[in-house]
Amino acid sequence: MKVAIIGKGHAGKAIGSGLTRIGHEVRYGHREPGERPALAAEWGELVIFAIPYHQVSNVVANIGHLLDDKVVIDVTNRIGPNGEPVPCGSTSGAEELQKALPLAKVVKAFNTVFAANQSTGHIGDEQLAGFVAGDDPEAKGTVMSLMKDMGYAPVDCGPLRTAQYLEAMGLGIMQMAHGTGMGTSIGYCLVRK
Numbered sequence: 001m002k003v004a005i006i007g008k009g010h011a012g013k014a015i016g017s018g019l020t021r022i023g024h025e026v027r028y029g030h031r032e033p034g035e036r037p038a039l040a041a042e043w044g045e046l047v048i049f050a051i052p053y054h055q056v057s058n059v060v061a062n063i064g065h066l067l068d069d070k071v072v073i074d075v076t077n078r079i080g081p082n083g084e085p086v087p088c089g090s091t092s093g094a095e096e097l098q099k100a101l102p103l104a105k106v107v108k109a110f111n112t113v114f115a116a117n118q119s120t121g122h123i124g125d126e127q128l129a130g131f132v133a134g135d136d137p138e139a140k141g142t143v144m145s146l147m148k149d150m151g152y153a154p155v156d157c158g159p160l161r162t163a164q165y166l167e168a169m170g171l172g173i174m175q176m177a178h179g180t181g182m183g184t185s186i187g188y189c190l191v192r193k
Helices: 010-021 037-043 053-066 093-100 137-150 160-179
Strands: 002-006 025-029 046-049 071-074 105-108 129-134 153-156
Touching: 002 010, 002 037, 010 025, 010 137, 025 037, 037 053, 053 093, 071 093, 071 137, 093 105, 093 160, 105 137, 105 160, 129 137, 129 160, 137 153
Parallel strands: 002 025, 002 046, 046 071, 071 105, 129 153
Antiparallel strands: 105 129
């Protein structure tokens, strides 16, 4: 599959590395010369938003018209430009992205995992849960399949409105890592009986 990753920070590079490892073609859309977001978005069959939350509206304004009928994975967490949490309100950032891209198939995924662990879905021998939310069953299935192939234990969390809980989990794990000093070698696992 041809995967366009908008953003080439730690998360974008980690997810790209994991996807390349399992045989997918990856192109980045970034500010670097030759890596324009529009070129990557037009090329990609699936597009990943691995950008700062406060840049989402700028990216949508520039490439939103290229994302019709494509699966768009929202990796963002509601963090402002100075690192402050942005209040969630009654809808998630992923739902707002879906409103801005009404013809795309937005899926929330990867946001509860630190970049250091995103390429493999593991911390040491421990398999991390890959929480996924979305309204389009086929799009959600595609994302869950990618995550499983990368090494995650994918978990269907339901419709896109449940992304607000995943975004809260993303903020929660960041607080544990940075606020309490646990560091980024932590992650969520789901135990089932």
